[in-house]
Amino acid sequence: MNELRVVIVEDEPATARNLIRMLQDIDKRILVEAKLTSVSEAVVWFTANTTVYDLVFMDIRLADGLSFDIFNQTMIDRPVIFVTAYNDYALDAFKNNGIDYILKPFDQQEIGKALEKYKRLTGAGAPAPDRLPLKELAEQLLQLKKNYRKSFLVHYRDKLIPVESAKVCWFYTANEIVYAHVADNRQYVIDLTMEQLDKELDPEVFFRANRQFIVNRAAIQEVNFYFNGRLSLKVNPETPEKVLISKARVPEFKSWMNK
Known part of the structure; x- marks a missing residue:
């Protein structure tokens, strides 16, 4: 060349x-x-x-x-x-x-x-x-x-209910199951993978923090420095484990938060 x-x-x-x-x-x-x-x-x-x-x-x-x-x-x-x-x-x-x-x-x-x-x-x-x-x-x-997913139809007890995407504070995966957690601490099983969610959610609202978490901008309360150049997010409601941003993704996360 x-x-x-x-x-x-x-x-x-x-x-x-x-x-x-x-x-x-x-x-x-x-x-x-x-x-x-x-x-x-x-x-x-x-x-x-x-x-x-x-x-x-x-x-x-x-x-x-x-x-x-x-x-x-x-x-x-x-x-x-x-x-x-x-x-x-x-x-x-x-x-x-x-x-x-x-x-x-x-x-x-x-x-x-x-x-x-x-x-x-x-x-x-x-x-x-x-x-x-x-x-x-x-x-x-x-x-x-403009066609990002607006809502999910989820099982709740013995019925199906709609949950607006914007009302989900964070998505979390454990044991190959994906959960959507909302502000009143209710949690729903989502019949999608994290990779599918990453494509279907509005990137202005949601950020793929790591393999386990996708977080809603509105749920982030604090961003704290963590070991080895990483960041730790404090979100509301509280998550079952720390939400960490890798050192490599810190610049992208800061840019996303500043927009």
Whole structure:
């Protein structure tokens, strides 16, 4: 691969630094032309710099709005790899149309695979990818984003009752059973896996803390420092065991809490 000029659009400094480190570990010839932190800054930069970059790594949610707003205000005609916390199968639309995405927290292997895909799509003799315009893809994703699960129909005693997703304080798995815990300390068995919940819940409201817990933003009362760079969450109602955020996910969690 010849010199690759990259632009990073990411409002979380730690995430941007981590991405740059991984890119340069993969290939020293990768040059970061710009680090942009907001929609407004990106619009100004891309308008003034139309040909000085080859590839864009872009977070979907920025401090001043969704990155899709950038495409409505300026032209980006280079490949874009979205680096995002949106864990939604609908994002396959991007992959199917020659654009990739990487879920946070990402690792070097995922970054490497995305770069390999970029090289395949843009290498000598490669056919031009048959893809929809970025604006149209963005509209597809925004439409699908509105369809996050609103409620669950759960067994309670001898009947079925609806439970609103937003009223669940935290989801917890133990012995391959998933529970939904609400504010009045009632607990219901949910007939979904944690992975399925992670895809179906609104990421603005819920955060996958670890393999055992998905927590509602409204239930978090305190965030405490824990051993080895981790964080411990105090939530209400209280959980059966500590809710810990790993060191690797701390930047993502802080960014989520600050939005």
